[in-house]
Amino acid sequence: MAHSLSIADPSDRLPAGGDTAVAAGEVALRMQCFAEFWQGARPSVRAYLASFVPDGGILDDCVQEVALVAWKKGPLDKGSHDFLHHALACARHIGMAARRKIRADRLNLLAPDVAGSLADSVATLDPVAGPSDRVLALRQCIGRLSADQQALIRRRYGDEGSAALAEEARRSGKSIDTLYKRLERLRGLLRDCVTRQLNHPE
């Protein structure tokens, strides 16, 4: 599900003079700042939320919800650290609220105290590289996998969710367990590759 909100009142009529340019410039600056902060915060927010709701679709919705709250209320004038802190605080509320809506038989969830302490551990992580470097390294590593391996990773982490893996299992005649085992090996390969890539960039 996509979320959107109007930045300006749609019924606002703007004069065609310099005021328009000033207003547009201010919004553009704010937007640019938000985009920069959000791109940096998004993986941490997602990881933090995943402590509470590990499911892909619900997790996507929660991430979007946090983004919209952060746009409306996030501190954009105090630097990226404060922005992330605020976003994680929002994420805790949104993640906990999402858990309450999930039927117990639909999704395995960690006990609330465990989920909370795991989220706290996510918040204190201090990765060796920034998110854009990590994602870039991951993309390069994925690019070195075979076409089949890349397809499997895309099916698991693309927008089609777990149903795509079930479809792949049906199509390839392999059991879903076999695919998950292959996935686990691939994640190990990618983790090693990213570590090498970040420590010894080519």
Place this chain on the structure above:
Amino acid sequence: MNPAPLKSPDGDEASALFARFLDQRLDDAGMQRLEQLLRDDPDARGRCAEQLLFEADLKDAVDPGELEWLETRQVVLGKKDGLPSLEIRRNQELRVGPRATPKAVEPPKPPALRRYLWLGGALAAAAAGWLWFRGPHPAAPVLKNPGFETTDLSLNPTGNTYALIEWQDYFSTPNAELCEPGRVTGGKIFAKSGRNVARLLTGGHLTQRLHDENGMPVPARSGARYVLSGWLHTDGTGPHVLRTALRVVASGRPAMIQYEAVHQKLDITPQPGWQPFLIEFNLPDDLQRTPSDVTVPERPLLDLEGRELTLSIDSRGHEGSVLYLDDLSLERNDP
């Protein structure tokens, strides 16, 4: 079942259990053991936190979350006090997520009397539209965002986005994107018109629910004929194949069920620059179909007559080939 003891490739039980948990494949005993480890062992908790961050990075690498700022402007030229006037209405929208329907600029509210007249007119139009919808003649489709210019990429730092407004109805794919070709190809290719084009990698596709000029869905009618035209540009790696179809989407993913009313395949000969293409769709008399694309075991037969049509344009060329599309049009082709 979770064979015990469970170890990841580097021998870490908590990480192995946690990976299974993230894939939602952990049984009750495994959950209890994982929770115990996460409660008692701060190191294990730290490793699982790193796993969560890695998963988030992986998601971002494969399916980047989109953050899009859409600005539309409506310029009204008129007269005020006998003098020429210019009024600009601006609508800005922040979008977070894979896709969305653009929010239109709302017109000012009419006065009460005019509102009732407008309502009466709207009802009459709706009734006429309904009669037309139910009638034997297929409605003429009007493609939305045919030139891909709805999105302003000027503030986008990379010149591309996976959000293809109006072209991801029901389905989206990371193999299709909107881009400013001049920027993403370093000046090798420019749009046929405007600034943006659709860029399809192999397996990429565009889908749009068909509407007529009144916004009513275009239903499948036996004997109806349509012509899809536009411009395409290949990257020369070929062979390039464009597979197009008019479909009825009974259900989107995950339980996908699609029925194809008609399809056409176009083998493209790579040549320098933009080349026009034209594809004819002739719906046959018999529109009874079994599903063409499904992710569920059921394959129910369906009469497509009167059901809402969707246009799909798929790139089915050689692995790694890239195709650019611009200025598309779909018209009724009455005999």
